[in-house]
Amino acid sequence: MNESWDQTVAVAQRAFDATVRSRALLAVAAGYAFVVLAIAWTTRGSGYLSLSLSLLTPLEVLVPVVAFAVGYRSILDDRVRGELAVFRTYPLSARSYVLGVCLGRLATVLLVVLVPLLIAGTTVVAFREESISVLATHATADSPLVYLRTVVLTAVFASVALAVAIAVSAIARTTRNAIALGVGGVVVLVVGLDLGFVVGLAGGVVPPEALSTLAALSPLSAYRGLVLETAVGPVAGDAIAGGIDPLAGFVGLLSWTAGALAVAIRSVFRSAST
Amino acid sequence: MSGEPPDTGAESRNNGPDSDESNRQAVLALENVRYAFGDVSVLDGVSLDVRVGSVTCLLGPNGSGKSTLLSIAAGLRTPDDGTVTRRTDAPREVGYLPQRPAFRPHFTVVETIGFYGSLVPTETNESAALRQVGLEAVADRRVENLSGGMVRLLGLAQATVGTPPVVVLDEPASGLDPQLRRHIADVIADLAADGVAVLMATHDLEAAARIADEIRVLDDGEFVAGGSPAAVAAETESDSLEAAIDALIDREDAIGVRAGSGGDRG
Numbered sequence: 001m002n003e004s005w006d007q008t009v010a011v012a013q014r015a016f017d018a019t020v021r022s023r024a025l026l027a028v029a030a031g032y033a034f035v036v037l038a039i040a041w042t043t044r045g046s047g048y049l050s051l052s053l054s055l056l057t058p059l060e061v062l063v064p065v066v067a068f069a070v071g072y073r074s075i076l077d078d079r080v081r082g083e084l085a086v087f088r089t090y091p092l093s094a095r096s097y098v099l100g101v102c103l104g105r106l107a108t109v110l111l112v113v114l115v116p117l118l119i120a121g122t123t124v125v126a127f128r129e130e131s132i133s134v135l136a137t138h139a140t141a142d143s144p145l146v147y148l149r150t151v152v153l154t155a156v157f158a159s160v161a162l163a164v165a166i167a168v169s170a171i172a173r174t175t176r177n178a179i180a181l182g183v184g185g186v187v188v189l190v191v192g193l194d195l196g197f198v199v200g201l202a203g204g205v206v207p208p209e210a211l212s213t214l215a216a217l218s219p220l221s222a223y224r225g226l227v228l229e230t231a232v233g234p235v236a237g238d239a240i241a242g243g244i245d246p247l248a249g250f251v252g253l254l255s256w257t258a259g260a261l262a263v264a265i266r267s268v269f270r271s272a273s274t
Numbered sequence: 275m276s277g278e279p280p281d282t283g284a285e286s287r288n289n290g291p292d293s294d295e296s297n298r299q300a301v302l303a304l305e306n307v308r309y310a311f312g313d314v315s316v317l318d319g320v321s322l323d324v325r326v327g328s329v330t331c332l333l334g335p336n337g338s339g340k341s342t343l344l345s346i347a348a349g350l351r352t353p354d355d356g357t358v359t360r361r362t363d364a365p366r367e368v369g370y371l372p373q374r375p376a377f378r379p380h381f382t383v384v385e386t387i388g389f390y391g392s393l394v395p396t397e398t399n400e401s402a403a404l405r406q407v408g409l410e411a412v413a414d415r416r417v418e419n420l421s422g423g424m425v426r427l428l429g430l431a432q433a434t435v436g437t438p439p440v441v442v443l444d445e446p447a448s449g450l451d452p453q454l455r456r457h458i459a460d461v462i463a464d465l466a467a468d469g470v471a472v473l474m475a476t477h478d479l480e481a482a483a484r485i486a487d488e489i490r491v492l493d494d495g496e497f498v499a500g501g502s503p504a505a506v507a508a509e510t511e512s513d514s515l516e517a518a519i520d521a522l523i524d525r526e527d528a529i530g531v532r533a534g535s536g537g538d539r540g
Contacts (some may be wrong), residue, residue, distance in 0.1 A: 014378070088367055
């Protein structure tokens with residue numbers, strides 16, 4: 001492994017350790033887990049498909065909130081303490097630093113987001129004898145694969161939200177600044193872009209045939225569309241298909257992640273006084 | 275006024291013909307450096323050589339431009355004009371201690387130094403780094419449980435990670451008790467004895483008089499005096515460095531922040 005990668009790993013380890021030692025993040029994780037497990041409990045025995053659909057809308061809101069809670073201070077804290085300025089006297093590139101922060105915080109986000117989802121998935125097995133799916137009425141259709149795909153796509157969505165949160169953290173100069181940008185980021189991710197498309201559609205600015213492509217530009221629409229198209233759709237049929245081109249959806253999510261990290265790398269050591 | 279110290283003809287360790295100081299290699303050189311925050315000029319054509327194995331102290335009132343000069347020397351700011359030359363091929367060219375060092379509070383002292391050590395390609399001996407500043411007894415203590423002085427010492431240990439040939443220290447002993455100030459001055463003198471070029475800003479005139487090979491008095495963005503502590507005192511016909519600084523700097527400026535100054539201009 002080269003020196004740059006070793007530095008990235010060191011920064012990632014530090015970023016991960018910092019989050020798992022934070023009591024505030026422990027509270028966020030507990031709150032998230034409580035909601036997910038409560039939903040799983042209320043839908044217990046309904047099968048993987050039903051669980052996926054029940055969790056989808058809450059996850060659209062909760063995952064960005066968790067990602068921003070984990071990521072919005074990730075770089076800002078180093079800046080406020082003056083450690084960013086000190087880092088600049090080391091042979092540490094902005095890319096290695098941001099990538100390390102991203103990997104470390106991503107490990108935390110995935111731990112927080114996925115563990116409750118996996119536990120929630122076990123409720124389907126635990127209450128299998130009661131399992132009667134409303135949307136898919138036989139066991140072969142209601143496969144664990146449906147839920148697994150939902151979980152994987154949720155991990156991808158969490159990565160996008162975290163990358164945006166890290167970009168916010170790299171741009172912000174004060175905590176207040178970061179909170180304002182963070183809240184703005186969550187609102188844009190959760191409702192802003194989708195609302196814009198709806199308004200555009202209603203006003204005739206966005207033609208209906210362009211909607212499936214435009215939806216890929218919104219991380220939330222892309223996530224929802226991909227879950228419905230690739231996880232739920234194949235089992236439940238066209239009735240609840242996501243209305244999105246899966247390839248465009250993946251490209252959209254990837255572009256948001258890459259774009260946000262590029263902004264973070266460009267901004268992090270930019271200020272003269274950091 | 276020129277950024278160079280005025281030539282008073284006073285005998286100086288730094289400028290005398292037999293001086294060790296003048297024979298030492300300048301590992302960091304600033305030449306005719308200018309810097310402004312918007313319309314406010316902070317450094318006006320400042321030149322300075324920082325030599326191997328020597329301690330160079332920047333003295334001057336708050337707002338005179340010390341911190342700005344240090345941040346330029348550390349590579350954190352780019353001067354508006356002039357050049358900064360570092361004659362080294364070390365992986366970490368400059369070590370830096372900010373005025374108010376801070377670290378992740380939930381990490382221990384040894385974890386903190388270990389992390390910084392992982393950022394340089396050379397092997398870092400955490401125990402030796404902590405022993406050097408006298409923190410080995412609290413190696414397993416969390417940063418949040420350290421006193422302000424201990425955090426400063428941890429910052430000093432951090433500044434030496436990767437054995438940079440130049441270490442830039444921004445008021446390393448400000449706000450500390452006399453015993454800790456002396457300890458920090460001793461650590462800095464040891465660094466210089468090991469061949470490190472130290473450039474530091476300080477208001478601790480006692481420490482400057484004791485450990486500085488060269489002092490530079492900065493006032494309103496220009497050097498108004500320079501040389502060994504004894505030479506500066508002689509230059510002003512003063513019997514102490516403190517009296518010399520009083521003579522060099524307008525008293526009203528010396529006790530307050532210069533009009534129009536802001537931030538960490540120092």
